[in-house]
Amino acid sequence: MGLRERVVLVGLFLLWSVLAGVIVAAFFVAAFFGDFSPIRFGDPGSVILFLPVFTAFVLGLLLVDYELVHAVLAALLATGIAIGLVLAFMLAPGLAHVAVGPPPYEGAFAAVLLFPLILLGTVVGRAIGERILPPQAVLDRQKALMAETLEWHEQLSKMERPVPPGQERKP
Amino acid sequence: MNRVAWVIAIGYAALALISAGMYAASTAKFVDYSETLLVFPPPRIENATFTPIPGGWNVSLHWRVDNPGRLPIHFAIFEFDVVVDNRSDPTPWYDGAKIAKEYEILGSLQSDRLRGPVIPPGGFIRVDWYVNETSPESGRKIAAARDPVNGGYYITVLGGQVVFNVANVNEILVGRLPRAWGRA
Numbered sequence: 377m378g379l380r381e382r383v384v385l386v387g388l389f390l391l392w393s394v395l396a397g398v399i400v401a402a403f404f405v406a407a408f409f410g411d412f413s414p415i416r417f418g419d420p421g422s423v424i425l426f427l428p429v430f431t432a433f434v435l436g437l438l439l440v441d442y443e444l445v446h447a448v449l450a451a452l453l454a455t456g457i458a459i460g461l462v463l464a465f466m467l468a469p470g471l472a473h474v475a476v477g478p479p480p481y482e483g484a485f486a487a488v489l490l491f492p493l494i495l496l497g498t499v500v501g502r503a504i505g506e507r508i509l510p511p512q513a514v515l516d517r518q519k520a521l522m523a524e525t526l527e528w529h530e531q532l533s534k535m536e537r538p539v540p541p542g543q544e545r546k547p
Numbered sequence: 548m549n550r551v552a553w554v555i556a557i558g559y560a561a562l563a564l565i566s567a568g569m570y571a572a573s574t575a576k577f578v579d580y581s582e583t584l585l586v587f588p589p590p591r592i593e594n595a596t597f598t599p600i601p602g603g604w605n606v607s608l609h610w611r612v613d614n615p616g617r618l619p620i621h622f623a624i625f626e627f628d629v630v631v632d633n634r635s636d637p638t639p640w641y642d643g644a645k646i647a648k649e650y651e652i653l654g655s656l657q658s659d660r661l662r663g664p665v666i667p668p669g670g671f672i673r674v675d676w677y678v679n680e681t682s683p684e685s686g687r688k689i690a691a692a693r694d695p696v697n698g699g700y701y702i703t704v705l706g707g708q709v710v711f712n713v714a715n716v717n718e719i720l721v722g723r724l725p726r727a728w729g730r731a
Contacts, residue, residue, distance in 0.1 A: 388548075392556075395563035402566035405573050411716040412576045414569060434559050441548055461570065468574045469581035476584045509549045 389442060393450040396435045397457025400490060403427040404458065405465050409480070424486075428458075428493040435494075436501020441511045444502060451498040455491040462487045576618070576714070583616025583668075583713050589724045590625065590674065590709060592702055595731030597631075597689055603681035604689050606652065608702075610674040614666035618714040622663045625674060626655040627707035627724060634694035640703050640728045649703075650688035652678070660712040660719075700731045 377385075404427075406413035407420035417423045432451060439447045469475040510518075548556070593611040597604055608629070614620045630649040638645040654676050658664075664672050680686060692700060707724035 392559070395560060398563050398570065399566040402570035402573075406569055409573065409577070411718070412573045412580065414572045431562075434555060438548070438552060438556055438559065440552065465570070465574050465577065468578050472578045472582070474578060474582035474585050476581055505552070509552045509555075512549050515549065 385441070389439070389446065389450060390453075392435055392438045393453040394457055396431050396450070396454035396494070397461065399431045400428045400454065400458040400494065401461030401465075404462055404487060404490065408462075409465070425493065428490050429497040432494040432497025433501035433504075436498040436503070437505040437509055439498070439502050440505040440509055441513075442502075444499070447498045447502040448495065451491070451495040454498075455494050458490055458494075459487045579617040580713050580716055583614070583618045583620065584720065586615045587620065587722065588613055588615070589722055590627075591727070592629070592704065592729070592731060593673065595700060595702055597693075597700055600679060603679060603686050605677060605679050606689070607675065607677035608652070608654070610676065611671055612666055612674060612709075613671040614668060616713070617668045619668055620666040621660040621712040621714075622656075622666060622672070622674075622709070623658055623660045623712065623719075624656065624663075624710035625707070626653075626709075628653050628705040629707075630703045630705060631689060631692040632701035632703050632728065633688070633692045634696075634701060635691050640701065641726075646703065646705070648688075650680075650685055650692060651705075654678070663711075701728065702731045703728045 403423055406415055407417050407423040407427075410416055410420060432454065435450060435454060436447055439450055442450075464471075466479040466481070470479065590610045590612040592608055594609040596607045596609075598607070599605075608627075610625070610627075612620075612622065612625075628651070630646050630651045632640045633645065633649050636645055640646075656663075656674055656676065664674070666672050680689065694701065704724055704727040706726065709722040709724070711720050711722065712718065713720065
C-alpha cells in the first residue's frame with residue numbers, strides 16, 4: 377500500500393470518527409439541555425439512547441475496510457470527542473467570561489455512558505457492514521474470481537470431445 | 548470503499564453538518580443566556596410624580612427596566628418596597644427610625660411569562676404604577692417629604708424582586724432590588 381492510500385485511510389478513519397463525535401454530542405446536548413436547542417425532542421431519553429447506537433452503527437458500516445480493532449479505536453475516539461464537546465458546551469459561559477454560576481451539570485456526566493452505546497453500535501455496524509457492504513476490493517476480487525472460473529469452465533467444455541452415440545464416457 | 552457505502556457516507560456527513568449547526572446554535576444560546584443574566588440590571592425609578600388631587604395625592608412611579616443582553620426577557624412579577632424620604636428631617640435617609648415614619652409604598656405588577664411584558668434584547672420597557680392616596684396621614688407625610696431647598700422628592704428603594712424568564716428557557720429566575728436612594 378502506497379503512502380497516499382495510507383494517508384487517505386487514516387484521514388477517512390479520523391474524519392468518520394470525528395463526525396460521529398459531533399453528531400452524538402450535538403444530539404446529546406439537544407436532548408439533555410433542550411431549552412437551548414433549536415430542536416425540541418418529545419422524548420429526550422430515547423434520543424440519548426438511540427442516536428449514539430445509530431450513529432456508531434453507520435460509523436461501523438463506513439469502517440468495513442478497516443480491522444475490527446480500528447473500529448474499537450474509532451468508538452473510543454468518537455466517545456472522547458463527544459464528551460469533550462458536551463463539556464465544552466457546559467463550560468462555554470465560563471470560557472466566554474459570562475458565567476453566572478457553576479456549570480449546569482444536571483447529571484451530564486452520564487455522557488460517559490455513551491461509550492458502551494457507541495462501542496456496541498460500531499462493532500455491530502462493522503460486522504453487518506462486512507456482510508452487506510463488502511469493500512470494493514473484495515467485490516472486485518470476487519468478480520475477477522468469477523470471471524476466471526467461468527473462463528476455466530469454458531476451456532474445459534471446449535477440451536471435452538463429444539461422445540459418439542451408444543458409447544459410454546470412460547473415466 | 549463500496550459505492551453504496553459512499554452514498555451512506557454522504558448522508559452521514561450531511562447529518563454531521565446539521566449536528567454541528569445544532570451544537571453551535573445551542574452553545575451560542577447558552578452563552579447569550581448566561582450573559583443576559585449577568586448583565587441584567589435591577590429595575591430603577593426613572594421618574595416619580597406627586598400631584599395634589601382633591602382629597603389627597605396622586606403618586607406615580609415610573610420604572611425603567613433595561614435588557615442589555617442578547618435574548619428577550621419575559622417579565623412576570625415585579626414587587627417593590629419604597630419610601631419617600633422626608634427631606635424636612637435632616638436625619639440620613641438610611642436611618643431605620645426615620646424610614647419607619649416615612650410614607651411607604653408596597654407595590655407590585657403581577658403577571659406571568661406568557662402575558663407579561665417582554666423586554667427585547669438591547670431594549671427596555673417602562674413600568675408605570677400609580678396610586679391615589681387619600682388618607683390624611685399619608686398626605687401629611689407626602690407634603691412633608693418635599694425638599695425645602697430644591698422642591699424635589701427623594702425616593703428610597705428598600706427592596707423588592709423581579710421574577711422573569713430569559714427567552715423560552717424553562718427556568719424561573721428571581722432578581723433582587725438593591726437598596727438605593729435618589730431624587731425622583
